[in-house]
Amino acid sequence: MAELAFFTGTMDCGKSTLALQMDHNHRARGRHGLIFTSNDRAGEATVSSRLGLQREALEVDETVDFFALVVAEATQGRAVHYLICDEAQFYTREQVDQLARLVDELEIDVFAFGITADFRAQLFPGSKRLLELADRTHVLQVEALCWCGRRATHNARVVDGHMVTDGDQVAVGDVAGGDEAPTVEYEVLCRRHFMRRVTSRRASVPGPEGALLPFDLDVCAVKPPVSPSDRRT
């Protein structure tokens, strides 16, 4: 039975690595798949993992019709067994509907990968629709960590060293510590430090508390980093 599976998590939790591994495993068993991505950091039509793996892919923009594309492929004698869809947060709602149709009407497995929420903790359109439609949703097991040692759950955007909460939803960029100096930088944080806008940079510079994001949250103190053995599970 074909399925629509959504693999999600923060930035830098291993989604693209898993996407390439899944493609490898399915291809190794003689299945024919198509790999899609959108706005990968490494450039157009590429799925790249921070572990160094990279593969050519089909670039998804708003004109792509997954259903028509797969039918055209099959009509030319190349039956498609599965799709790998990276950076699926950037897909449109209609495109995710097309992916679900491929599963239900043509029995094609669709494995989608993407971050759930943007730098304001608001759902991306593609992720929202995937959460609504997927047969199963997996939060990746490799946890990216906040500077405090807790599990990171949020993606903060950092501009000129400061966390921002205004701007375009889409701004391609990397987490700090990547190979190249990013134009737009992101840092993964636990919820409490995301809400209080305490990035690693701010945590190391004692100063007044910043304004809270507009969420209803009890006051929580900024604590020094905890060692892995003291981490909460």
Ligand SMILES: Nc1ncnc2c1ncn2[C@@H]1O[C@H](COP(=O)(O)OP(=O)(O)O)[C@@H](O)[C@H]1O
């Ligand atoms: N030098 C490294 N050594 C070991 N693991 C690494 C290294 N660099 C990155 N990683 C792993 O790769 C993960 C990021 O993988 P990637 O597929 O690029 O993430 P995502 O697509 O979710 O942003 C990190 O969480 C880390 O586990």
Ligand SMILES: Cc1cn([C@H]2C[C@H](O)[C@@H](COP(=O)(O)O)O2)c(=O)[nH]c1=O
């Ligand atoms: C939070 C957030 C992220 N992005 C961009 C930044 C990266 O280019 C991708 C995520 O890629 P990854 O493989 O999961 O690291 O999304 C964005 O455009 N807007 C945001 O709010």
